[in-house]
Every structure is written in C-alpha cells, then in structure tokens.
Amino acid sequence: MFDSSSIIVGLEIGTSKVCAVVGEMSDEGVLNIIGIGQSKSNGVRKSEIVDSPAAEQAVRDAIVQAETMADCEIHSVYLGVSGGHVRGFTNHGVHPVVSADREIMQDDVDDAVKNAKSVNLPAENSILHAIRQHFVVDGQQGVTNPVGMLGARLEVDVHVVHGVTNRVHNAVRAVKGLQLEVESVVFNGLAASLAILTNEQKEMGALVIDLGGGTTNYAVYADGIIKHTGVLAVGGDHVTNDLAFGLKLPLGRAEALKIEHGSALFDETVAGQEITFDRDASGAKRSVCKEHLQRIMAARMEETFQWIAEDIDRAGLLNYLGSGVFLCGGGARIPRIADLATQTFGLPVSLGRTNCISGNKAVLDHPEFATAIGLVRFGSFQQSKPAPRNPITHTVKSTLTSLFRRG
Amino acid sequence: MNIAQNPNLSIRFFGVGNAGVAMLNVILARELPGATCVAINTDEASLADSNASEKVSLESKLFRGMGTGGDPERGRELAEEQFGQLKSLCEGAQVVFVMAGLGGGVGSGAAPVLARAAKDCGALVIGFVALPFDLEGARRMRQAERAQEALREFSDGVVCWPNQKVFNLIGENSTVAETLRSANIRMADGVCGLWRILARRGLMDVQFPDLCGVLRDAHAEAVFAAAEADGDNRAGVAVEKLLAHPLTDGGEALKEARAVLVGIAAGSQLTMAEVGKVMEAVNSRCGDARVFLGAAEDESLGNRLVVTVVAAGAGELEKVEPEPPAPVRRRVRTSADQPGLLDGEFLEKRSTPRPRSRFVAANPEMSQDEVQQLAERRASGSTRGRKATNKMHQGQLPLEIVSKGRFEKSEPTIRDGQDLDVPTFVRRNMVFN
Numbered sequence: 001m002f003d004s005s006s007i008i009v010g011l012e013i014g015t016s017k018v019c020a021v022v023g024e025m026s027d028e029g030v031l032n033i034i035g036i037g038q039s040k041s042n043g044v045r046k047s048e049i050v051d052s053p054a055a056e057q058a059v060r061d062a063i064v065q066a067e068t069m070a071d072c073e074i075h076s077v078y079l080g081v082s083g084g085h086v087r088g089f090t091n092h093g094v095h096p097v098v099s100a101d102r103e104i105m106q107d108d109v110d111d112a113v114k115n116a117k118s119v120n121l122p123a124e125n126s127i128l129h130a131i132r133q134h135f136v137v138d139g140q141q142g143v144t145n146p147v148g149m150l151g152a153r154l155e156v157d158v159h160v161v162h163g164v165t166n167r168v169h170n171a172v173r174a175v176k177g178l179q180l181e182v183e184s185v186v187f188n189g190l191a192a193s194l195a196i197l198t199n200e201q202k203e204m205g206a207l208v209i210d211l212g213g214g215t216t217n218y219a220v221y222a223d224g225i226i227k228h229t230g231v232l233a234v235g236g237d238h239v240t241n242d243l244a245f246g247l248k249l250p251l252g253r254a255e256a257l258k259i260e261h262g263s264a265l266f267d268e269t270v271a272g273q274e275i276t277f278d279r280d281a282s283g284a285k286r287s288v289c290k291e292h293l294q295r296i297m298a299a300r301m302e303e304t305f306q307w308i309a310e311d312i313d314r315a316g317l318l319n320y321l322g323s324g325v326f327l328c329g330g331g332a333r334i335p336r337i338a339d340l341a342t343q344t345f346g347l348p349v350s351l352g353r354t355n356c357i358s359g360n361k362a363v364l365d366h367p368e369f370a371t372a373i374g375l376v377r378f379g380s381f382q383q384s385k386p387a388p389r390n391p392i393t394h395t396v397k398s399t400l401t402s403l404f405r406r407g
Numbered sequence: 408m409n410i411a412q413n414p415n416l417s418i419r420f421f422g423v424g425n426a427g428v429a430m431l432n433v434i435l436a437r438e439l440p441g442a443t444c445v446a447i448n449t450d451e452a453s454l455a456d457s458n459a460s461e462k463v464s465l466e467s468k469l470f471r472g473m474g475t476g477g478d479p480e481r482g483r484e485l486a487e488e489q490f491g492q493l494k495s496l497c498e499g500a501q502v503v504f505v506m507a508g509l510g511g512g513v514g515s516g517a518a519p520v521l522a523r524a525a526k527d528c529g530a531l532v533i534g535f536v537a538l539p540f541d542l543e544g545a546r547r548m549r550q551a552e553r554a555q556e557a558l559r560e561f562s563d564g565v566v567c568w569p570n571q572k573v574f575n576l577i578g579e580n581s582t583v584a585e586t587l588r589s590a591n592i593r594m595a596d597g598v599c600g601l602w603r604i605l606a607r608r609g610l611m612d613v614q615f616p617d618l619c620g621v622l623r624d625a626h627a628e629a630v631f632a633a634a635e636a637d638g639d640n641r642a643g644v645a646v647e648k649l650l651a652h653p654l655t656d657g658g659e660a661l662k663e664a665r666a667v668l669v670g671i672a673a674g675s676q677l678t679m680a681e682v683g684k685v686m687e688a689v690n691s692r693c694g695d696a697r698v699f700l701g702a703a704e705d706e707s708l709g710n711r712l713v714v715t716v717v718a719a720g721a722g723e724l725e726k727v728e729p730e731p732p733a734p735v736r737r738r739v740r741t742s743a744d745q746p747g748l749l750d751g752e753f754l755e756k757r758s759t760p761r762p763r764s765r766f767v768a769a770n771p772e773m774s775q776d777e778v779q780q781l782a783e784r785r786a787s788g789s790t791r792g793r794k795a796t797n798k799m800h801q802g803q804l805p806l807e808i809v810s811k812g813r814f815e816k817s818e819p820t821i822r823d824g825q826d827l828d829v830p831t832f833v834r835r836n837m838v839f840n
Contacts, residue, residue: 045817084820233820234827241812242830246839251813260553276560292839299831307822 008383009066010375011077012188013055013171015044015214015237016330018062019369020077022070023357023376031380033359033373035070037062046214046233047082047188049170056174063178076181078379080371081171082188082215084233086128086163090315091119095154104137104146108154116158126165128187131226133157142223161187161229184382189217189229191374196326196352197221204322207345208352209308210371211331213237217371218308222320230311232304236331239300246296247288253277257293264301264337266294301337305344324348328370418606419500419530420444420598423518424482426508426537428453429587433595434506435459442602445496447521449475449485449513461496465489465517475512479550482516493524502605503530504598505562508570510539510547515554522561531619534558534565535598537590541571563619566631566717568594572654596633600715604670604701613670613701621666621699621719630660633715641673641712642681646688649714661693664718668699672715674708685714693718 006025012018022035039061043051067074093116097108117130135143137151146154172182193208205222213236220228239262244254261275270290279286312318324347327337332351341349354364354373364373420442422431428446435444435458446459454462465485475481486493497503503525507514518534525532536555539547559565570590581589604613632655634648649655661667669689671682682702690698696718814828821827825834832839 045814046820050817084818232822232827237813238828238830241814241828242832245812245830246832256553277556278559289839295837295839296830296832299835299837303827303831307827 006383007070007072007074008376008379009074009077010080010191010372010377010379011059011063011175012080012191012372012375013044013047013049013059013174014041014212014371015047015235017041017213017368018055018058019372020059020062020066020074021369021372021376022066022072022074023359023373023380024070025380025383029380029384031357031377033357033364033376035066035068035072036369036372037064037066037069039065041213044214046084046235046237047212048084048167048214049174052170052174052177056177059174060178063180074180076183077175078375078382079171079175079182079185080188080191080375081128081163081168081185082212082217082231083163083167084215084231085167086161086187086231088159088161088187088229089119090133090157090159090228091116093117093156093158095156097152097154102150102152104149104151104154106147109135109147109156112154112156113158116156117160119158119160119162121162124164124166125162126168127160127162128168128185129159129161129190131159131161133159133225133227134223159226159229161190163187183379186375186378187217187229188212188215188371189219189231190226191378192217192328192352192371193219193221193226193326193374194377195354195357195370195374196328198355199224201323201326205317205320206323207308207312207321207325207347209305209325209327209329209341211235211304211327211329211334211337212371213330216304216308216329216331218312220312220315220317220321222317227320228312228315228317230308232307234300234304234307239297242296242300243293247292249288257288258297261290261293262297262334263294264298264334264340265343266291266298267336270294297334298340301331301334301340302344305341309344318345321345321347324350326350326352328352328367330368332367417500418442418502418504418602419497420504421447421496421506421521421525422457422459423447423505423507423521424511424514425450425453426511426591427506427514427518428457428459430506430508430535430537430591430594430598431459432457433591434598437595437599442606443500447486447493447513447517449482463489463492463496465513475516477512477547479512479515479554482512482514483520484516485513486517486520490520490524493521494528497521497525497528497530500525500528500530503532504535504602505532505558506535506594506598508537508539509551509554509558510543511550515550519554519557519561522558526561532562532564533601533618534562535568535594536565537568537570537594539570564621566597568597568631568654593633596635597631597715597717600633600670600672600713601631601717603672603703603705603713604668604715611700611702613668613699617699618668618717621668621697621717630654630664630719631715631717633713635708635711635713637709637711641710642684645712645714646685649716650688655716655718660718661689661696661716664693664696666697666699666719667693668701668717670701670703670715671712672703672705672708673712674704674706674710677702677704677712681712689716 008023008025010021017038018041019038021033024032024034026032039058042058043049043054049055063074093112095108095112095115097104099105113132133156135146136155137143137146137149138153168185172185175182189210192210196208197206202221203224208219210217215235216232218230219226240251240255240258243249243258244251247254257275273290274287275290276285276287325341325345327341327349331337338349338351352367352370354370357364357373357377420431420434422428425448428448431444431446443461444459445461445463446454446457447463447465448454449465451464454464505518505522507518509515522532522534536558538551555565632649632652634645634652636644636648638644655661667689669686671677671685686700819826819828
C-alpha cells in the first residue's frame with residue numbers, strides 16, 4: 001500500500017475537454033503518470049464555467065475515468081484556471097538593509113519580497129501566484145540567494161499572476177461540489193510550461209504557448225525563472241466561429257471542417273479546391289472553398305500570435321528566448337502551426353513534449369495533456385516542500401516514513 | 408436466353424487495407440469471370456496471402472516499412488505517392504468497386520485517394536466500406552466517418568456495412584475469426600449480387616445510372632442485403648432470409664427507404680411468379696420508395712435463386728416533412744446540386760408549417776383557396792413563387808447583423824479597442840471573391 005499523499009492529481013477544466021491526470025510520487029521523489037481521464041467539456045466558455053451543472057458532470061466523468069485507469073481514489077486535485085480575467089504583471093520591491101554590519105539576513109529578504117508582493121490590485125481580485133525573481137543587491141544583478149551577502153539596498157521583482165476572485169472560485173466550487181478538495185489553484189499557462197520545459201530550456205529562455213479551445217495562455221521563462229505570463233481569451237472556438245460565420249456553416253460542421261481541412265498557413269496548392277459535403281440529412285450537397293477556409297483560419301491564428309508577440313515585445317523579453325517557442329494544447333495539432341509561429345516570432349518553434357515526467361509515453365506525448373500534466377508537476381513541487389501549515393504532523397509523518405524505510 | 412457476360416462493362420474490384428484485402432479474398436474465391444481484382448495494402452504478408460491478379464504494395468521509404476500505425480493521414484500520403492500507379496490500374500475500367508474497412512490507416516487514408524484516381528480515369532466508382540465495431544472506440548469511428556465523407560466526395564455511391572450489426576447476426580460465443588469471416592462473407596454476398604446485376608445481361612436490365620441514382624441520394628448509408636435459396640419455394644425462402652438479415656431490421660429498412668434496387672438472379676428458369684413474389688414482398692414493405700428491378704440468369708448459380716437488395720435513404724426525413732407538396736420537393740432534392748436551389752428548399756421547409764398556425768387558425772379570412780393558391784405557386788417551383796413565399800415572411804425574419812456566434816452572450820474580449828470575438832477576417836476587411 002502506498003501512502004495516499006503520494007497521489008497527485010491535476011485537473012484542467014478546459015473549454016473543449018476536461019482532463020484529469022493522476023501522478024504517483026515514489027519515495028525517491030520520482031513522478032510517474034499512472035492514469036489519465038478526459039471527457040468532452042460542457043458549459044465552459046473561454047475557459048470559464050458558464051453552466052455549473054453541465055461542467056460538474058464533465059468533471060465527474062473525467063475524474064471517474066482517471067480513477068479507473070489509475071486504480072486509486074481521488075481525494076484532492078490541483079486545479080488549473082484560466083480566463084480573460086487572469087493577468088500577469090511584475091512588481092518591484094525595495095528594502096534597505098539596516099543592520100550595523102550590512103549583512104543581509106533572511107528577515108531582510110522576507111521584507112523585500114513582502115514589499116514587492118504588496119501590489120495594488122482591484123478589490124475583487126486576488127493573487128494566484130507570486131513568483132519571485134532574482135535579487136538585486138546594490139545594483140548587482142542576478143543574485144539568487146542574497147542571505148549572507150553584504151549590501152545596503154536589497155531589491156527584488158515579483159511576478160504576480162492575479163484573477164477575479166469570484167470567477168476563480170466558480171471553478172473551485174464546481175470541483176468542491178463533487179466532494180473533492182482543491183489543494184491549490186494554478187494558472188494553466190504556468191502549468192503547461194512546467195510540463196514542457198527542461199531546466200536547461202528555462203535557463204536559455206523560452207516561450208510556451210498553450211493553444212486551448214477557449215483561451216490561449218502563455219508564459220515566458222528567462223534565466224531559469226518565469227518572467228512573464230499572459231492570457232488571450234481567443235482560442236480554437238474562435239476559429240470555429242470565424243469559419244461558421246465566414247463560410248455560413250453550422251458550428252458543428254465548421255468544427256469538423258476545421259479539423260479536417262484546416263491549416264495555420266494558407267497553402268497555395270489548395271487554391272480553387274472545393275470541399276463538398278452533405279448539407280443535411282436530405283443528402284443534398286454543399287461545397288465551400290478550401291482557400292477561403294484556410295485564409296480565414298490563417299488570419300485568426302496569425303493575429304493570435306501577433307498579439308502575443310506584441311505583448312512579449314512590450315515586456316522587452318523577445319530577445320531573451322534562446323531556446324525558442326514551444327507550442328502545446330489542442331491548437332498545436334493544426335497543420336503548419338509551427339511555420340506560422342516561426343514567421344511571427346522569428347524564433348525556432350517546436351511542439352512541446354512532456355519530457356520531464358516518466359509514464360506511458362503514448363499518453364504523455366499528446367500536446368493537449370501538457371497543462372494537466374504540468375498541474376501534477378506543480379503538485380509534486382508543493383508536496384516535496386515541507387507543509388508550512390502544520391509542521392508537527394509533517395514531522396511525525398516524515399519520521400514515520402523514515403522508520404518504515406529503515407525497516 | 409443468352410447469359411453471356413455483358414461485353415460493354417469492365418469492372419474492377421479493389422481491396423484496400425487489411426479488411427479490404429480480406430473481403431477481396433472472399434470474392435476471389437467465387438471466381439467472378441471478367442472482373443479484375445487488385446489488392447492494395449502496406450502489409451506484405453497480407454498481400455502475399457491474397458491471390459488477386461494485381462497487387463500494390465504501398466510500402467515506401469517514407470515510413471521505413473512500419474505501415475501506417477492506424478493513421479489515415481499516413482495512408483493517404485502513401486497512396487498519393489503511388490497515385491500514378493493507382494491511376495494506371497484504373498485505366499480502362501468502367502466500374503470500380505472500392506472495398507475497404509474504414510477506421511484504420513490504409514483503408515481510411517488510401518480508399519479516397521483510389522476513388523479519386525478512378526474518377527480521374529472516368530470510371531464510375533462505388534465504395535463498399537465496413538464501419539468499425541463500437542468496441543473499437545470513438546476515435547476509429549470518427550476516422551471512419553471522415554474517411555467515408557472523403558470517399559463520398561469522389562464516389563458515385565458508397566455502401567456502408569456497419570460491422571456492429573454483425574453482432575446481431577452471430578451467436579454470443581462465436582470466435583473473433585468467425586465474426587470477421589461472417590462479416591466478410593455477407594459483404595461479399597452483397598458485392599457479388601451487385602456485380603451480377605450489372606455484369607450479367609439481364610432479363611430485365613438494371614442500368615448503372617439507376618444504381619448510382621439510388622446510392623447518390625443516400626444520406627448516411629445505403630443498406631444492402633443478399634439472400635439465396637433453392638428448392639421449390641425458393642422465392643419465398645429468399646424473401647424470408649432477406650427480411651431476417653440484420654441490416655434490413657426485419658424489413659424496417661425498406662419501410663424507411665427512399666429508393667430500393669432489387670436484383671433477382673437465378674441459375675435457370677426464373678419464373679415470372681418468382682419475380683412477382685419477391686417484388687410483392689418488397690413493394691408491400693417499402694411504401695412510396697422508388698423501386699428498381701433487375702433480373703438476370705446466371706448458369707453458375709445452378710438451382711439457386713439470389714435476391715440482392717440495396718435500400719437507400721433515411722426515414723426520419725420523410726416523416727418530418729409535411730405531405731402536400733411532397734412530389735415537388737423530391738424533385739428539387741434529387742436534381743438540384745446548386746446551392747441556390749437548396750436554399751430555396753430550406754426556406755420552404757421552414758415556412759411551410761407557418762401559414763397553418765398563422766393564417767389558417769388565427770386568421771379566418773385567409774381562406775382555403777388562398778392557402779391552396781400559395782401551395783400551387785410553390786409547387787410550380789418557379790422563382791416567382793419562391794419570391795412570393797419569401798415576401799410573406801419578410802417581416803418575421805430578423806435582420807442579419809455581424810453576429811458573434813457562440814460568443815454572443817459571453818464577456819467580450821477587447822484588446823486595444825478591438826473586439827477579438829469578431830472574426831479576424833471581418834476586422835481586417837479581407838475580401839473573398
């Protein structure tokens with residue numbers, strides 16, 4: 001029997017699918033994916049729940065499927081959230097070192113971080129993540145741990161990801177309604193980057209774009225840390241909607257044609273080609289121009305990338321992406337999407353592979369699962385840290401564990 | 408009666424993919440004279456087992472001999488690579504039967520390419536495809552549906568065999584091999600039946616266009632069934648077997664069909680009474696469907712009588728439609744390929760129930776003749792008539808503005824003053840001719 005706490009579950013309630021991934025942490029701290037469950041999402045628009053009962057049913061299906069596959073019972077999950085209301089920005093904190101010998105103590109560091117975290121948020125917003133950046137000691141850049149160093153002025157940047165409290169809680173409530181605990185709420189873009197990037201790539205600098213059904217989430221790493229995050233509430237649904245509008249098709253047909261004939265770049269060879277299909281049950285034929293379909297789709301995808309490029313350029317990070325751009329999410333399956341991204345960003349582009357976790361490779365290799373797998377990874381980081389809330393239980397537990405291990 | 412082979416018809420059978428080649432093998436075992444059989448697969452072993460006269464190996468360096476791994480895209484690429492060869496195989500054929508099991512890699516990917524090649528050569532293309540079992544999963548089913556649609560694009564007709572229905576046909580304890588063999592045999596029965604109708608000079612001929620007409624209108628699937636019997640009451644037994652066939656659902660399929668093709672073939676001495684018996688059974692069950700009859704003699708059948716039925720059309724549609732202008736509507740649906748006319752059809756459909764509730768019940772002064780007049784105008788099918796219908800409902804149609812579709816009710820995504828929910832091509836004023 002394994003300790004139940006070694007089971008880590010990531011749950012992503014996406015616009016097109018709900019996905020639950022079960023990971024098992026071995027005693028050596030190695031993470032192994034043992035189960036995956038997914039169901040077609042319902043009642044979710046732009047990554048936010050608009051119909052709770054429908055979404056709850058979808059979550060239940062996914063959880064049950066994951067439980068069956070992993071052969072375990074799921075009690076708590078790490079929940080991924082996204083949506084147009086989620087924003088990321090970087091705040092600056094300064095702390096003067098006052099001690100007589102000018103040695104920087106842990107307290108000084110804590111104060112500096114606290115200053116940086118005290119950001120001016122709208123009342124209805126709350127912080128999802130506050131990610132500490134490198135310290136600056138008296139103008140010296142790139143200090144990772146200033147404790148013990150000498151200095152007069154300690155500065156630190158904190159990247160804050162925040163969202164509207166109530167809208168985040170809608171997702172949490174849907175999960176709690178199923179008698180599941182939410183261990184932590186994680187921004188989807190961050191989760192995806194955790195699943196895909198290796199430490200080396202984080203050091204080199206990388207941009208991870210999660211092309212979801214309802215939103216596009218992205219995160220920028222440079223010098224090994226998260227520098228920038230963002231959400232664009234535009235996703236695969238928009239492409240479908242554009243096609244439905246532009247080609248005058250029902251949404252279902254537009255979705256099918258998108259999957260079958262879509263391309264992120266207009267392909268000259270399809271000029272003049274017609275796609276013929278049964279218009280409805282009567283067997284009457286209808287045809288649409290493949291060129292129009294691809295042009296409409298390419299325009300939307302190109303624009304999406306342009307917004308992201310612009311945002312990252314504004315943050316001054318476009319030149320720090322040494323290892324390039326990584327794409328994941330269902331949108332990464334669009335033919336020639338990598339070519340389009342290369343054109344837009346002028347950087348090497350590759351499809352994200354979840355290569356930092358062991359488990360069934362066939363399951364892990366799907367770009368759609370990157371976010372949920374990243375959530376598990378996030379959970380594994382949390383669990384390997386000592387739990388701060390009740391240190392006594394933790395100590396007892398770890399003592400017991402070590403006793404058993406010796407036995 | 409001369410039972411010579413129809414000299415004007417050259418028919419080729421293609422088996423694509425593992426399932427297709429298996430079906431082809433069953434057909435080959437029956438030795439149809441004058442038909443050329445071609446097996447196409449990536450799997451050398453399956454090709455080696457087949458005794459088809461022509462074999463095409465789709466293997467190439469592209470995937471290093473690994474097959475397609477169930478990926479239709481790979482199957483398609485491999486077939487495209489060999490497009491020239493496929494085309495040369497189809498050269499000179501008038502009728503090409505494409506047999507495949509959809510859902511896998513080769514069948515789903517290569518069959519549509521083959522159909523295109525055949526079409527390019529000017530042959531009439533009929534697809535015989537098996538759809539996967541439910542237990543094979545939704546993904547394969549989806550692939551199969553997509554492939555079916557692709558195949559339909561280049562075929563004159565596609566006949567589907569849902570493998571799932573084989574379950575009804577077999578005992579619970581039969582083995583996998585038996586199940587598949589049974590499916591293949593049934594399918595081969597159907598293909599041979601059709602072939603016989605087409606290739607044998609008939610007592611009553613079925614023209615190829617008739618068959619195409621039946622298949623082309625079929626929306627989801629055409630059902631086919633074949634049954635054979637001998638002995639004194641062979642016609643009666645054959646009919647019974649036919650109705651017991653899983654695909655006819657005890658005759659339900661006929662009831663819902665819009666067009667039915669019946670082929671009757673016997674070894675010798677096919678009597679009018681036998682034809683009459685079969686046709687009576689079919690006619691009594693298929694309501695107002697168009698029925699095509701073909702009868703042929705085939706020495707090789709000996710004493711047996713074979714009845715092949717192809718029934719096409721979805722029943723639900725017929726039920727939904729209101730009665731009076733039905734004949735006109737049927738003509739519109741079958742003859743019209745232009746979208747313009749189809750639009751007209753849609754308009755009619757939506758507007759037909761309205762006059763009843765609005766004008767007959769609520770407004771007594773909208774008299775019966777006026778309604779009649781309206782119906783007549785519509786029945787005449789002229790543009791004027793349709794225009795008039797439109798005018799009547801003009802006031803009720805909402806003005807179409809740039810709609811945000813499914814994002815209508817959600818919070819707009821605004822960036823730099825632009826609403827990103829509005830399609831990009833609209834905001835960029837892209838013009839499509």
